[in-house]
């Protein structure tokens with residue numbers, strides 16, 4: 001009987017201890033669930049505050065401050081020191097979300113207005129993950145649509161990496177010709193797709209250890225018809241654990257669909273709306289009777305108020321040259337940049353514009369990308385249009401509306417056209433008699 005009693009009491013004790021264990025587990029589970037819900041709620045509040053929209057599962061929490069890079073992610077002191085030296089007190093919205101996503105090892109489509117700090121958003125996690133310089137070959141690649149932007153991104157990268165001896169290289173024609181790239185110490189390589197794909201073709205580069213691939217201004221990259229070159233770079237970066245990301249001011253559906261074929265699980269991070277101009281721009285539409293009327297209206301607006309720096313985007317390099325010929329004697333310190341100029345000439349023109357030696361820079365849209373004075377940061381954007389341009393106004397209406405600009409309803413009612421396919425043939429801007437007619 002004692003045995004049974006003992007057995008019974010031990011059985012009872014066993015049952016009780018199993019029940020207690022179950023209660024404890026349930027208690028632990030509900031505490032964890034409560035903690036997770038609190039975290040999700042805090043994330044949602046922070047994202048709402050900074051107009052951050054994410055899609056994808058298990059998205060990392062947005063940064064509350066730069067200090068979290070150290071307290072949560074263990075970043076080295078040189079990085080926060082550089083932020084402080086550069087006067088960066090708080091992360092911008094895109095940095096708050098894209099940095100944790102990339103640090104968590106996820107691929108990312110990041111879309112934020114121009115001037116919103118995307119460069120720091122992709123360079124910081126790269127530096128944190130690479131940790132220090134190594135002689136193991138290229139471990140990160142940044143692709144930019146133009147040589148100017150590649151040069152500018154290289155400068156930014158070096159500023160952020162100061163204090164840590166990373167080998168950060170801009171791929172120039174000279175470097176491809178001169179160095180045996182396979183022996184060149186290089187942790188982070190910055191290039192245009194054309195340059196990098198030609199170096200790959202010449203078997204001068206081994207990208208099999210690349211851990212990070214960033215496509216900056218990806219909307220432009222895909223628009224420039226560089227798909228073949230981009231594809232060769234993506235294929236050469238064969239490291240299975242590579243983390244790829246797209247950064248740009250707009251994320252057209254066509255680009256996202258294409259990118260998803262190689263990055264199916266990428267997290268999408270959008271600041272504001274998908275294709276939004278920066279809120280800090282006042283946008284205006286001005287009707288001009290003809291191409292010459294545009295020139296008159298432009299001169300008129302300069303006569304009323306010339307507030308340098310001024311960027312003028314035109315459709316082609318021919319129009320850029322024509323407009324420059326018209327404005328160069330107008331005492332407005334005009335200059336022009338186009339792809340017929342050498343890299344040095346273009347760099348000098350940009351530096352003069354940034355230094356305020358020239359006030360008005362005429363550029364085609366492709367070349368102008370990468371100008372830190374780009375329309376995305378300017379105070380006012382004026383679009384001059386004629387009857388022939390009316391069908392295309394719908395394409396910019398969304399961006400204007402997104403930046404808070406009043407867009408007439410008749411424009412919103414227009415059908416959207418695919419700009420590239422229908423690029424309008426324009427009359428010459430020039431008011432000079434055509435040599436052929438002389």
Ligand SMILES: Nc1ncnc2c1ncn2[C@@H]1O[C@H](COP(=O)(O)OP(=O)(O)OP(=O)(O)O)[C@@H](O)[C@H]1O
Nearest residue numbers: 088089090091092113114115116117118119120249
């Ligand atoms: N956290 C920050 N706080 C303040 N300024 C910042 C911060 N991050 C970057 N900047 C500054 O903001 C400016 C724009 O940064 P950046 O060029 O990276 O913008 P972007 O979004 O890449 O623009 P774009 O689309 O034109 O390339 C730069 O002068 C940069 O130094």
